[in-house]
Amino acid sequence: MAQKPSIPKGTRDFSPAEVEKRNYIINSIKKHFKSFGFQPIETPSFENSDTLLGKYGEEGDRLIFKILNSGDFISKVDDVTYSSKNSNSLAPKISEKALKYDLTVPFARYVVMHQNEIDFPFKRYQIQPVWRADRPQKGRFREFYQCDADVVGANSLLQEVEFVQLYDAVFTELGLKNCTIKLNNRKVLSGIAEVIGASDLLIDFTVALDKLDKIGEVKVKEEMVSKGISANAIEKASPLFTMKGNSFEQLEQLKDLLVHSEIGMQGVAELHEIVSVTNTLGLQTTQLEIDVTLARGLNYYTGAIFEVAAPEGVKMGSIGGGGRYDDLTGIFGLKDVSGVGISFGLDRIYLVLEELDLFPKNIAQSLDVLCLNFGKEEGRAAIALIMELRKLGIRADLYPTNTKIPKQFKYADKRNVPFTILLGASELENRSFVVKNMTSGEQKEFSLEQPEAILELF
């Protein structure tokens, strides 16, 4: 019995036009990754569970897809665990592998495993799918691509400066103007928590602060109170809610607030360095903004935090993010290797380009010329011709069967082919072929002996 086929929630098929568009984005990102000196690596789709679990916080663990063990896994579970009906204790006994959740943690694992063959500083890029057992929404999928570039083994702030330039280069090339690169620093957040006397509640404090532009000052303060942050502490943090001015002005305000926090002042100094060097270099189409409310990836970021917002008016979550993690490889046993990196969200960039109609029009063209098929003899001559054209670098195809000409023209239309070739009995007799421009309707005759002459049309 035929069943209706389906694909899992949050996954997608990609048809030719979509793959072309995705490749267009990937090629652009890849090109700039390479030009900045990054080298490609790839890691497996799935990792040992203990490589991933515990690296993304409790919430992250929940979203990791776990892979069932092979074989008769259930009989190996002891009775107590089996009858406990507790997923948390049962899961590790029946699942030892998991789909990767991002590219950063597997990269850290890679660096540790290959430390003796890597030349540091190591700049790598990686473009692969990752999986999250999240509830899908627009721009949120359970399988999606990340395009990451990271540097390990160098703690110069010039790396951060470079990543800002890299974001600018890619988004400029894609024609995605006015993206905002938001910049913050974990040390500033730590400093704030320290100054207001809430160091032990750093995460709660920053997660609430992160929502400022979304739910407003009042609700943020309510959430802070509910998390156990004292009214006094919130009062001390109040300058954060009213930060104004450009990046340098905001940094001045932060200095006043953080003057008694060594770590906070260090964060301010780092931000200042990145902003001022970037200012000197200039940016093509993006804007770099300090945003003290930005609090992402706190489970491992220790310095800079990046997030890229789509141009104003586009309703889409962040299209990129990243930051510095001083000791990510530490959990895998390699101490004191600093890393910093960024990620491009391919699937979201796609949606934004689509919404703003920024894909080049000729992406849909998969063929330069289609040769129509007039019959057996003509078809033989035609296939010889298109083989010549292919050698010239022209994407050429022959309509395979001798069906009615209007139908063949319609097919050419639908394939978005700019030129068709007519090679019928009369042309064959003249040792010639006719090229028709499908946009203007103009036709021009060429000699079969000199097919290269049609290059003039391109």
Added chain:
RNA sequence: GUGGUUGUAGCUCAGCUGGUUAGAGCGCCGGAUUGUGGUUCCGGAGGUCGCCGGUUCGAACCCGGUCUUCCACCCCA
């Protein structure tokens, strides 16, 4: 994981308080047009109304479950 929302032809959607054979536009196929597409005209095919169950004389419509979509949380690319 919590709460809500959506699903009708390939696509976008109509379909009244439950009432015979579920409609339109676009697309598709055929013809007008056997060597000229995009325009026009004529004709045609295509539906387990997401799926399973229930209520009812009768369900696309009401109820329950489930899957899917999107939204708000959570979190995040």
